[in-house]
Amino acid sequence: MVVFSVFLLFSQAVRTSPEDTLKNNIDVIVIGAVYVLVVVFGVLVCIKRRIATFRRLQRIHKGSATRGVGEAPKQVMDFITQEYARSALIAYESVPKNVVQEGWGRPNSIYGNVHFRRALLDTIPDLDTLARSIIPHQPALRAHERMLSHFRFIAPLLPRDSDGLSPLHYYDSAIQLARFAEREMTEKEYEVAMGAVRAMKDVLEALDMEARLGSTLELNGSLPIASAAPSLS
Template sequence: MRTLSPRALFWISEASYVALALITGCFFAGSLASLLSQAVRTAPTRSWRNNWNAVCIAATYVLVFLVSITLCIRRRVAVRRRLQRISKVYTTVNRTQVPKQVREYISQEFSRACLVSYECQPRHIIHPGWGRPGTEYSGIRFRRALLDTIADIDAKAHLVIPSHPRLKPHARMLHHFRFILPLLPKDGDGFTSLHYYDSAIQLARTSHREPTEEEFLIGMLAANEIGKILNECRVEMLEDSSVRLTSPMA
């Protein structure tokens, strides 16, 4: 069930107060008019002249109105002053400032809240495409994490090969990173880490099901290996440039 915001509750409270005040004022004015008309009808002259009953009724209502307004204003001012005296900063409360029963109640409620929070933690729950709670991949969405590695590898590839083509939204990784393919070593089956990375990215892009933890690990290991090799190539390029600059010209 949706709960109302504090601002909405404030406006509802103010509107209710104004409506109650208007209704009370209408009844107040209606009863005054009724009593004054009755005082005129019951007077011997049936007029307002020398009608002391009407004067007493009007004076009584005026007095009640003034007393009511005074009490409302005094209460408003007292509440506002009391709220202004409340400190706006956090202060530590000592044991002597709070009764024992209040301290015990606060401790019990705090312990109950901690227990409820602990019992509500997920355990042994596996959500497809997300890391298992309690593991190093907890809270990681496999599909998003795999796709986020594309921009990082592309930036490193541009540092090694400045003429590297710009990344297109739906380009295959095997085709887009074809220029760095000779830099990557092959395994026993003749595949490089780029082949495994391409398969993981295609699965994350087009598959209707979420990637499994094993597929996520394969893709991340391949991405880390590609990034490591590109970093090594970048370091070698910088070292070669520094050697050329420091070596004497022939």
């Protein structure tokens, strides 16, 4: 804006001059000198404010220090205490209470602060590790692979309900919902999915324990039996 105003004033001075030129035009010189003084004065004011601000900041104590009761008037300390208590009360009352966010567990419940989608997807590596202890040649886990396909080798080991569905079927449906559904999982869906996870873990852990016990018995049976000690009689 300043440059534009200078240009307009210069053009006005040229148009009103007898010679219609910038050469030997006293008005142009006066206008230029005034704007130079304005710029210089503005720079000086900015420098002065900068120095004043710097000096004020230098006087501020940089280290934090706890103020005791005797270091300030009682009225000031009481005011600070009241304001602090009021701020703390406002912050506490502002915290949402009994608010259920979609896809999260209800506050003050067993699923509090649990994100259903993330918690369910985190069970995949655990089940894969457990299944690999039963079947060492379990295929490698691939991204976005169906659980029915990945755990196909343990499917015959799982029980089935009256509808002919195993926990793996319910788990596969829940994983697909958690992966690709636009909406968040409900608490009921999460409970069904985690029930399927627990059922699968129970079967796999029982098989793993049975395999370990069988290996131990086989190892003990293969050890040589010490001959009886000769009689001293």
